[in-house]
Structures are given as C-alpha cells and as structure tokens.
Amino acid sequence: MSRTQSRFWLILLLTILSLVISLPQEINLNPHLFGRSFNVHLVRPDLKLSLGSYDFSRSLDIKLGLDLAGGTRVTLDADMSSIAPENQADALDSAKEIITQRVDLFGISEPNIYSQQAGSAYQIIVELPGLDDPQAALELIGTTAQLEFLTPIYDQTSTESAQPELVDFQPSTLTGADLQKTTVDFDPNTGQPVISLQFSPSGTEKFAQLTKEYLGKPLAIALDRQPLTAPIVQSEITTGQAVISGDFTLEGAQLLSKQLNAGALPVPIKITSQNTITATLGADSINQSVRAGLIGLSVVVLFMIAYYGQLGLIASVGLFIYGLVTLSLYKLIPITLTLPGIAGFILSVGMAVDSNILIFERMKEEIRAGRAWPVALELGFGRAWDSIKDANIATLITAFILFNPLNWSFLPTSGPIRGFAITLALGILISLFTGIFVTRTLLRLFYHGPRSIKLFSSQS
Amino acid sequence: MNWLKYRFLYFFISLAVLLPGIYSLWRFGLNPSVEFTGGSLLEISLESPSPDQIKDLLSPTYSIHSLDHDSSTITLKLDPLTQSQADQIVSDLKTLDSQAKLISFTSVGPSVGGQLLTKALTAILIAALATLLYIAYSFRNLTFGFFAIIAMLHDTLILLGSYSLLGHFFGFQTDLLIVTAILTTLSFSVHDTIVVFDRIRELKNKTTSSLYALSNRAITETITRSLNNSLTIIFMLLSLALLGGDSIKHFTIALLIGAITGTYSSTFTAVPLLVTWDTIRRK
Numbered sequence A: 001m002s003r004t005q006s007r008f009w010l011i012l013l014l015t016i017l018s019l020v021i022s023l024p025q026e027i028n029l030n031p032h033l034f035g036r037s038f039n040v041h042l043v044r045p046d047l048k049l050s051l052g053s054y055d056f057s058r059s060l061d062i063k064l065g066l067d068l069a070g071g072t073r074v075t076l077d078a079d080m081s082s083i084a085p086e087n088q089a090d091a092l093d094s095a096k097e098i099i100t101q102r103v104d105l106f107g108i109s110e111p112n113i114y115s116q117q118a119g120s121a122y123q124i125i126v127e128l129p130g131l132d133d134p135q136a137a138l139e140l141i142g143t144t145a146q147l148e149f150l151t152p153i154y155d156q157t158s159t160e161s162a163q164p165e166l167v168d169f170q171p172s173t174l175t176g177a178d179l180q181k182t183t184v185d186f187d188p189n190t191g192q193p194v195i196s197l198q199f200s201p202s203g204t205e206k207f208a209q210l211t212k213e214y215l216g217k218p219l220a221i222a223l224d225r226q227p228l229t230a231p232i233v234q235s236e237i238t239t240g241q242a243v244i245s246g247d248f249t250l251e252g253a254q255l256l257s258k259q260l261n262a263g264a265l266p267v268p269i270k271i272t273s274q275n276t277i278t279a280t281l282g283a284d285s286i287n288q289s290v291r292a293g294l295i296g297l298s299v300v301v302l303f304m305i306a307y308y309g310q311l312g313l314i315a316s317v318g319l320f321i322y323g324l325v326t327l328s329l330y331k332l333i334p335i336t337l338t339l340p341g342i343a344g345f346i347l348s349v350g351m352a353v354d355s356n357i358l359i360f361e362r363m364k365e366e367i368r369a370g371r372a373w374p375v376a377l378e379l380g381f382g383r384a385w386d387s388i389k390d391a392n393i394a395t396l397i398t399a400f401i402l403f404n405p406l407n408w409s410f411l412p413t414s415g416p417i418r419g420f421a422i423t424l425a426l427g428i429l430i431s432l433f434t435g436i437f438v439t440r441t442l443l444r445l446f447y448h449g450p451r452s453i454k455l456f457s458s459q460s
Numbered sequence B: 001m002n003w004l005k006y007r008f009l010y011f012f013i014s015l016a017v018l019l020p021g022i023y024s025l026w027r028f029g030l031n032p033s034v035e036f037t038g039g040s041l042l043e044i045s046l047e048s049p050s051p052d053q054i055k056d057l058l059s060p061t062y063s064i065h066s067l068d069h070d071s072s073t074i075t076l077k078l079d080p081l082t083q084s085q086a087d088q089i090v091s092d093l094k095t096l097d098s099q100a101k102l103i104s105f106t107s108v109g110p111s112v113g114g115q116l117l118t119k120a121l122t123a124i125l126i127a128a129l130a131t132l133l134y135i136a137y138s139f140r141n142l143t144f145g146f147f148a149i150i151a152m153l154h155d156t157l158i159l160l161g162s163y164s165l166l167g168h169f170f171g172f173q174t175d176l177l178i179v180t181a182i183l184t185t186l187s188f189s190v191h192d193t194i195v196v197f198d199r200i201r202e203l204k205n206k207t208t209s210s211l212y213a214l215s216n217r218a219i220t221e222t223i224t225r226s227l228n229n230s231l232t233i234i235f236m237l238l239s240l241a242l243l244g245g246d247s248i249k250h251f252t253i254a255l256l257i258g259a260i261t262g263t264y265s266s267t268f269t270a271v272p273l274l275v276t277w278d279t280i281r282r283k
Helices: A001-021 A085-106 A134-142 A199-215 A250-261 A279-308 A310-332 A341-370 A373-403 A416-446 A451-457 B003-027 B051-058 B085-095 B110-139 B142-170 B176-206 B210-241 B246-282
Strands: A026-029 A040-043 A046-049 A052-059 A069-076 A112-118 A120-129 A146-153 A166-175 A181-188 A193-199 A220-223 A226-229 A241-244 A269-277 B040-044 B064-069 B073-078 B101-108
Touching: A001 A310, A026 A269, A069 A085, A085 A112, A085 A120, A134 B085, A146 A199, A166 A199, A181 A250, A181 B101, A193 A199, A193 A250, A199 B142, A199 B246, A269 A310, A269 B085, A279 B210, A310 A341, A310 A416, A341 A373, A341 A416, A341 B176, A341 B210, A341 B246, A373 A416, A373 B110, A373 B176, A416 B176, B003 B142, B003 B210, B003 B246, B040 B085, B051 B073, B051 B085, B085 B101, B085 B210, B110 B142, B142 B176, B142 B246, B176 B246, B210 B246
Parallel strands: none
Antiparallel strands: A026 A040, A046 A052, A069 A120, A069 A269, A112 A120, A146 A166, A146 A220, A181 A193, A193 A241, A220 A226, A269 B101, B040 B073, B040 B101, B064 B073
C-alpha cells in the first residue's frame, strides 16, 4: 500500500470516528424498504476511558454558553478591605470554594464558577446555565451567611446601680467558621424547627470559654449582623453543641442550615453585575443561526464547485471533514460554545477555505506555466505553504494573546473574548491539518487534472 | 495590470469612508452598552408595547435612561438593579399588559465596565505589536509589518466609525461582542495582507524589478484569491445577518463590515502605502 493510500485510510477512519462523535446521541430512523418498515433506534454510549489512574469520560453533548442556552451570570465583588494583602488571594479562593458548595447545594447542573482579579478588585463569577428562576439562586449565593456569636456589652459608667445596663453586643472570636455541621431539628416543647449546631474542636473550646465567661448573661447569635436569638447562658457548655431557635419556617431553617454548612465566607461579597438570558431567546437564536450557518456553508460549497469544479468538490469534502473534526473536538475537550465562539469558528472556516483557494490559485498558475498537473499539484501546495503558514501564525499569535493562558490580570481573563480565542485557535490548527493533509491526499487520489490539461499531462 | 496607477483613488475611497466615521466618532461617540457604562438593561416581551404608558408607570420610581421598542419587545436602560427589582418591574408591567415577560436582564456595577474596556484595548494593542514583530521577523523587514498594522488600524477605525453612525441612527450598541468583532477584523485583515505581502517578497527574490512593478504583479496574482476568499466569508456572514437569530444580527453586521474593509485594505491600502513610502524614500 502506498503512503497516499494509507493516509487515505487514516482519513477515512478519522472521518467515521468524528462522524460518530458529532452526531446526536440518539437517532431514530424509520426507513421503508421493500414495503416493510423498520424501526432503527441508534444510541451512542457515553465515552468512558480508563488509563491507569486517569479516567476520561465525556457525555459527548455540545456545551452551550449562557448566551446560547440561557441562564444567569453573576459577578460578585469581594470586599478585601479587612484582609491583609498577602492573604487576599487565599481569601478569594476559599470564598470561591464556599460559593461552589452553595451552588452545588442548590442543585444546578454544570455551574461554572471562577475567580479573577481585575485591577484592585477581586471578583468571583458564577455562571448558572439553564436557570429559569435566578432569584432563589442569587439569594443563596449572594447571602453572605456570616454567623457570629456576640457577647454583651454593659454600661460601665453606671456602676452605682445594682444591675449594669445592657447597651450593645459585640462580635466574639466564635464565628460560623468554627462550625462542624448543622442540622434541622424540632423543639420538643413547641414543635418549632430549630437549628442544632455542632462546633469543631477549636470552636468547642471557644464556645466553652464564652459560656463560662458569660454564665447567666445573654449571648446573641446573629446572621449577617441580624440578631436571630439571644438566649441566656444557663450553664457552661463543653460538648460543643448549641441550638438556635427563632421564628423559623421549616424551609427557612433548612436553607439556613445549608448556608451554615456551606461555611461562612471569609470576605463579604456583593453582586456588582448580573446578566440573565431566558432559555427561549437562546434556543430561537441558535436554531435560526444554525440554519443560517448551514445555508451560508452550502453557498460557499456551491461557489467553490462552480468556480473550481472538481477541485472545489474535493475541497468541500475536506471542509466537511474539517467541520466534523472541529465539532468532535468541541465535544471532547469540551468547549463551551458561545456567540463569540461561533465568530471564531466562522473566521476559521474562512481561513480553511482560504488555504484551499491559495493552493488552487497556485496550481492554476503552475498549470498555466505549462507544468503537468501532478507536478502543478505538488508545486501548488509547496508554494502556497509560505503564505498559509505566515498568515495563520499571525492569527494564532492574536488568539494566544486573547486566550491569555497565563491569566495575566491586565488582559481579558474570562468570558466572551476567551471563547472567541479558543475556537479561533482550534479552528486554525484543524484547518491546517485538513487543508494540507486531507485535501492533498484526496487530490492525489481522486483528482486527475482538468480535462483540457489532460492532453499535456498524458505525456508525463 | 497597473493597479497602482490609481493608488490615490484608493486612498481617496478610504478617506471617503473613514472621514464620516471619524466625524461621527468625534461628534456622537459610540453607543456603549451597559456592559461598559454600568447600569441595567431589561428586555421585556409584550403583546402591544405602548412606550408612553410604560414611561408613566415606571418614571416615578426609576430613572429611565432610554426606552426602545419594536412590535413585541421593549428595551429599558436603567440604573443598576437587583434581580428582585427587575422582577418587580415586570410584575408592574403586567398591570398594563398581562403578557409581559422578562427576556433578558443585565445589570452591571459602574466599576466593572471600565476594566473590561481597558483589558480589551490592552489585548488589541499587544496583539497588534506581536503581529508587527512576527511580520518584521518573517519578512526580515519592519516596513511590511508597519503597513500591515496601518491597514489593520484603518479597518478598526472604519468598523468603529460605522458603529458610531449605526449607533447614532439605528441605535446599535457597542458591546463586548463588538469588541470580538474588532478582534476578528484585525485577524482577518492581517491574514489577508500577509498573503499579498508574501507574494511581493517571493517576486522580489526572483526578479530585480522595482517594488512598484513587483507590487502590481503581486496584486494581479493574488486578487482572485483575495476576492474568492472574501466572497466565501461574506456569503457566510450575509446569510447569518439576514437569516440568523436576532441576538447575533448586530454582531454579524459588524463582522461583515470588518470582512469587507479587511479585504479592501490589504490590496488597496497596505500595498499602495508600501509603494508610496518606497517612492518617497527613494527621492
């Protein structure tokens, strides 16, 4: 088998593999053959690979960004004013962890949560795809749920009176961070829901200290600076257990318990920007846009065939393989597809077509110069390579800077611009492969020169 | 063919397109979206929007920056809101129109927008610089890189100018997607310019003709490819702009403008400038 032939089989294998990955997961076919109808139901299994300790599994569904699938994106600003500069990055990370836990508690599938530093601002960005009612989720994420235990302050000036006057409470060192876990229970006397707290070992120590110091005095429990309850300490508690009673509904108590379990945020956060797109808008625009994209591609294919004939047809096959490979990689990596991502893809399709056009124009020139077509074919590829290489490297440099792989804070670090950069870079790399390797192999095998030129080529 | 004979005509065409845009940028500026200015944007679908009634209903409570409407939706620009305030507005509107439904809601704090713009601009500048260095290295010649960048800036200015005009007359907003469109235009423009420059370089190594003659030949030899390539991208974008979803319409129009000017500038701005510079230098 010649090298070209083995390359052809490789391409065929790749195409079939990509086709399987690209097609929707379930296909129903009802063909009518010879008067009988068949019901074919094809289901592709999810991809699961295990290699030693490394597991690779993909659902093989294309991931759509919020602008296409609908959902909510929230940008939270962390207030670092009370954190020492060297601890700020850590505080942001743990705040992100806690928010991730909260979002997981809420049961949102495939949330996307990341932190970024923009100038002096520390931000956490939460993307919640396919969310219809963002209000509840926002409350859960946005609520700082800072649990504090407050100790009483007495009016020291009025020592003459027998009973010092309670003037205020002040935060103690015991906070929600000292909690091990919380559960919802019911008060055996009133039947009201209450929240049982179990402190961590260090929290138990602090709590024992507090109850000893403030025996017979009120100890207030506050959530986000709102006092919930201020029970009088009856005895020194060394077991590290406490109960918060208040005017809770069952749902309220469960939510609070979840929030407390998820931990207190190390820094106060506040929502600075928010973006909600309903799923219908996304679905409409993606259906229309996919159809428009297909029509556009068909026109491109027709144009290529009309202008370059058989060459154009082979290039279109190359383009088809390009599309399949790209879609497969989107699913395998996986890449979240957004509107800017689609722009990157369109641009890379353009550049893939461009590589072919460059090569064909070169081939035509070589043929005009009197060379036989197989020679013209190889020369065309060789000569066009310089331009293709330079043009694509320049574009790759741009994509690299926009993708900002090192997370430099002076460059865009997230969202749409990155989505654009990744599809553009990927598209260019695949187009180089299909434009040069695939199209060339197909041409060597199936293209036998334009008819008018064949007269010359038969001599060679 | 002597393309370069008409080079001052090409400069004139460029100026004829550039100047109204630059004037508009100076006079009207861009119409920035809330992503850059801070504020909130609500898109609400209604059965029969009546802007005056909506204004009357909302203006006591909220300061309305703008209110646009078409046959089935209104777009409100307000100060930054919370989700519950946005939901409140929709339920208020339900008293006017029971079909009122929130389609999209964006709220951006005032500080975020500025950072976003600065970062995007930094990225564009660094990308331009890196491209310049790459071309200078690959062509062993700084002038090639310089004029490729000039052509790229030409395209960016045309796109921004057009967007300023479209923003002023048709309410097109400059948002983050438009920044992406600018980036796409930059890549496309440089890509196209490199192909022509590459041909000039190749011919330079083969013959000893003047740069003027070489460039003419290079244009002749690459113009078919340049047009064909642009046509394929333009077909694609045109069908997306005409048939695609509403949310990408403005974006594809921006890309379309970029693709057209990107094609034009490679052949009719970058090369003529290179040749003109060469003639001046020789004198």
